[in-house]
Amino acid sequence: MVYPWIEQTGCCELVLKSLSSSVVNWEQVGVVRKAERPEEANLLVIGGWINPEQAQNLKDVYDRMLKEKLVIAVGSCALSAAAFANDENCVAAKDILPVHYFVPGCPPRWDDILKGISAISKIGMQNKTVRDILNDSGNDHVF
Amino acid sequence: MSIVKRPDIKSSWYVTSIVKGMALTFRNMIYNLFHKDEMPTVNYPEEKYEYGPRFKGSHILTVKKDGSIRCTACMLCATNCPADCISITAAEHDNPEVEKFPISYEIDTLRCVYCGFCEEACPVDAVRMGPEWQQPGLNGSSFVHDIQHLTRRPNLKGGYTSILDEEERHNSGI
Amino acid sequence: MLKCTVNGKEIEVAEGTMVIEAFKQAGEDIAHYCWHPGLSVAGVCRLCMIEVEGAPRLMIACNTQVTEGMVVSNNSAKVQEAVKWGLDFHLINHPLDCPICDQAGECGLQDQYMKFGQYDPEMAERKVKKRKVVDLGRKIVLDTERCILCSRCVRFTDEVTKTSELGIFNRGDRSEIGTHEDKPLDNDYAVNVVDICPVGALTSKDFRFKQRVWYLDNDSTVCNGCSTGCNVNVYYNEKGYFRVKPEHNKDINDYWMCDKGRNIFKHVNKESRLLKAMKKTEAGTQMMAPGAAAKDVASLVKNYSSEQVAFVFTGQYTNEEYDDAMMYVDKIGTKNVFHWVNNPESFDDFDGILLRGDKNPNTAGLIKALEAKSFNATWEQLEADLNSGKIKLLVLAGPELQEYFPDIQEKIQLFSKAEKLVVLSSNPNPAYRDVDYLIPMKTFVEKKGSFTNFAGTVQKIQKMRLVVSQALSLNEAMQLMAGDELQVGANL
Numbered sequence A: 001m002v003y004p005w006i007e008q009t010g011c012c013e014l015v016l017k018s019l020s021s022s023v024v025n026w027e028q029v030g031v032v033r034k035a036e037r038p039e040e041a042n043l044l045v046i047g048g049w050i051n052p053e054q055a056q057n058l059k060d061v062y063d064r065m066l067k068e069k070l071v072i073a074v075g076s077c078a079l080s081a082a083a084f085a086n087d088e089n090c091v092a093a094k095d096i097l098p099v100h101y102f103v104p105g106c107p108p109r110w111d112d113i114l115k116g117i118s119a120i121s122k123i124g125m126q127n128k129t130v131r132d133i134l135n136d137s138g139n140d141h142v143f
Numbered sequence B: 001m002s003i004v005k006r007p008d009i010k011s012s013w014y015v016t017s018i019v020k021g022m023a024l025t026f027r028n029m030i031y032n033l034f035h036k037d038e039m040p041t042v043n044y045p046e047e048k049y050e051y052g053p054r055f056k057g058s059h060i061l062t063v064k065k066d067g068s069i070r071c072t073a074c075m076l077c078a079t080n081c082p083a084d085c086i087s088i089t090a091a092e093h094d095n096p097e098v099e100k101f102p103i104s105y106e107i108d109t110l111r112c113v114y115c116g117f118c119e120e121a122c123p124v125d126a127v128r129m130g131p132e133w134q135q136p137g138l139n140g141s142s143f144v145h146d147i148q149h150l151t152r153r154p155n156l157k158g159g160y161t162s163i164l165d166e167e168e169r170h171n172s173g174i
Numbered sequence C: 001m002l003k004c005t006v007n008g009k010e011i012e013v014a015e016g017t018m019v020i021e022a023f024k025q026a027g028e029d030i031a032h033y034c035w036h037p038g039l040s041v042a043g044v045c046r047l048c049m050i051e052v053e054g055a056p057r058l059m060i061a062c063n064t065q066v067t068e069g070m071v072v073s074n075n076s077a078k079v080q081e082a083v084k085w086g087l088d089f090h091l092i093n094h095p096l097d098c099p100i101c102d103q104a105g106e107c108g109l110q111d112q113y114m115k116f117g118q119y120d121p122e123m124a125e126r127k128v129k130k131r132k133v134v135d136l137g138r139k140i141v142l143d144t145e146r147c148i149l150c151s152r153c154v155r156f157t158d159e160v161t162k163t164s165e166l167g168i169f170n171r172g173d174r175s176e177i178g179t180h181e182d183k184p185l186d187n188d189y190a191v192n193v194v195d196i197c198p199v200g201a202l203t204s205k206d207f208r209f210k211q212r213v214w215y216l217d218n219d220s221t222v223c224n225g226c227s228t229g230c231n232v233n234v235y236y237n238e239k240g241y242f243r244v245k246p247e248h249n250k251d252i253n254d255y256w257m258c259d260k261g262r263n264i265f266k267h268v269n270k271e272s273r274l275l276k277a278m279k280k281t282e283a284g285t286q287m288m289a290p291g292a293a294a295k296d297v298a299s300l301v302k303n304y305s306s307e308q309v310a311f312v313f314t315g316q317y318t319n320e321e322y323d324d325a326m327m328y329v330d331k332i333g334t335k336n337v338f339h340w341v342n343n344p345e346s347f348d349d350f351d352g353i354l355l356r357g358d359k360n361p362n363t364a365g366l367i368k369a370l371e372a373k374s375f376n377a378t379w380e381q382l383e384a385d386l387n388s389g390k391i392k393l394l395v396l397a398g399p400e401l402q403e404y405f406p407d408i409q410e411k412i413q414l415f416s417k418a419e420k421l422v423v424l425s426s427n428p429n430p431a432y433r434d435v436d437y438l439i440p441m442k443t444f445v446e447k448k449g450s451f452t453n454f455a456g457t458v459q460k461i462q463k464m465r466l467v468v469s470q471a472l473s474l475n476e477a478m479q480l481m482a483g484d485e486l487q488v489g490a491n492l
Helices: A010-019 A052-064 A076-080 A110-126 A130-136 B015-034 B076-080 B117-121 B147-152 B166-171 C019-026 C077-090 C108-116 C152-159 C192-196 C290-303 C319-332 C363-372 C379-388 C408-415 C430-434 C474-481
Strands: A004-008 A043-047 A070-074 A101-103 B059-061 B086-092 B100-108 B127-129 C002-006 C009-013 C049-052 C070-073 C134-136 C140-142 C166-169 C176-179 C202-204 C217-222 C231-237 C240-246 C277-280 C285-288 C309-313 C337-339 C393-397 C420-425 C437-440 C449-452 C458-461
Touching: A004 A010, A004 A052, A010 A043, A010 A070, A010 A076, A010 A110, A043 A052, A043 A110, A070 A076, A070 A110, A101 A110, B059 B147, B076 B086, B076 B117, B100 B147, B117 B127, C002 C019, C009 C019, C019 C070, C049 C077, C077 C108, C152 C166, C152 C192, C192 C202, C192 C240, C217 C458, C277 C290, C285 C290, C290 C393, C290 C420, C290 C437, C290 C474, C309 C319, C309 C379, C319 C363, C319 C449, C319 C474, C337 C363, C337 C379, C363 C449, C379 C408, C393 C408, C408 C420, C408 C430, C420 C474
Parallel strands: A004 A043, A043 A070, A070 A101, C002 C070, C309 C337, C309 C393, C393 C420, C420 C437
Antiparallel strands: B059 B127, B086 B100, C002 C009, C049 C070, C134 C140, C140 C202, C166 C176, C217 C231, C231 C240, C277 C285, C277 C437, C449 C458
16 A cells, blocks of 8 residues: 655656556555655655756655655666766666666556556555565566 | 726536536446446556557567577677667677677666667667567566577567578578 | 879879879878788779879879879769779678678778768679688688788788788689688787788787777877887777777888787786785785875885885886986985896897887886986896895886796795885786785876887877776885875876
């Protein structure tokens, strides 16, 4: 059961926004409702490029979130700065926060993002560790 | 100075709008009840959205007819890659007609932007982007794919054969 | 001087100049394969076609001498057509190997095709298949299929090395270059044929498939393999140093270099380098930062009187380093400064082309620096002092190219007679196992400076990519050992 707080930029913003449309049934993947403030969120979804200013902002948001919290990074820019890796104005999410789930793609399919959220939401529901989920999931999403 | 025009009694009468809106909602609801297959909502984990077979997803390295890797390690894909996610190490092949082949070919999927430039740059149809999805995973799982994974992962069912064949090419005298 | 007009530009050239050289002088593009400025004229590729005013037919620029008032051009449609067809004939049997070929990126055929060709081939016949990957000794691989028979390599072995191993065999479209019965091409200058090959027919085994050439940067420097001081280009990228090619210098090495000089980048790469300073203690070997180790040595130097400290130099450092080093030796106040000559027997050898017996790039510079401070201690004196125990602390500025110092083991044993032995070296060596201090040094591609060659010519070397950032140059190490602090930005 997760209350996601979504930080989105660039092209991944479009994909993440399309998730909010009627096409997807959020309750099915364990999202109760989207958090209105970071203080009531326990899942941080980071999509799109992150510049240094935003990195600071993300750290603030992460600190304000609930005590037990998880992070999903969506899209190549957030994962590793991809094509902008040589540019100091783009930083990778894994360099600034502990990221629990990676969704590669540019932009990723919404299915993949939901796969991530559902995998993560099980942690919220059953108080399990990341490693437990990894074992439970039958290695469907892990190579 | 501007003159504020107060709304007249007619426009503050909003019940008609509510009725109109509710009518739309109920019309769609009743329509969806009787035409379930046209409903756009996907119940994600149970139902999956069907993508076209031409989707450009995970990378595939093709093989020759004899099953050896098609790639000649020319590094054009690595040169063309905007995200620097491909790293190749070339080596000398025993067969002088093959001459050069990759002993390691790694794609870092965390960096890859799935632009398809590698596929476009490849002169020998060695790297393709298949219809499979990108693979999300938990932190700690492997995102750097090696030759074994790129050519013979279970989903490929034995690997893709390249349309370009060395022997045919040699026989036709190119 | 003769006046002539090249593509509308009026220039003056020396008498006896070929038209192709006049084109180069005027800065005009001209297609060519077989002509090489360091070799004789063959005139076999027929690509350097020019139109001479007054002459009815096209001529080849490489074999036509400039005459007074000559008007030549190569930008007319007639010449372009001739070059285009010439190129098409060259490409008839040339395989489409570019993805595999090591020459791709610096290939003459690729360049000319992009400049003058860009057409679909009109040849309907099948390509003639020849032998691929022919092993020519331990340095070179030959691909006869890619060869366009420009005969540069054949002329090189005939004219420069005068060994005549290579030749053209068979006739017509079956003709191919090769050595008799595929005997190895193993003379001391063999790899030069790889450089002058305009296509990928001859490739160096050392560089083969290591990197694509477009990933490499290059900088010119001076070869530190011997006292000739050939000008070379070193090719490197962020993964390391990959190869060395000669650079033209009319007075020293012309267009060539020896094969031994092609190995000078190998000791530079990180896997063969000394990364941390080592200090031998009772508990074992202690790793430390190079600067800290040098400061440690400084406290040792203070413990001994200046008479008990000795320095041994090899001729592998730059002039600037020697000058500074001598200054700090003066500051320490010792007169015990020695010059380690690695091979006194073959010191004056010369093979007639480039290779010299003195395997240090800067022996002349060291001798000059020693003379300037009038340090004239002899090697016998060092041996006597070590045996009598007069020298307690010995600092060795060790060689960078250790393969040219075969007696390193014996010499280190001799030096170990001193109480404390400090070795400054860029690379580890089994002989250094028992020295008290081992301090990593920079190699010749990591510092600026100059080398003085055998004839007294001073040539600059360039700083390229740092491999071991902590390593010290000789003057920094000497400065620290003399008890001074390093200033930021003052290092070479």
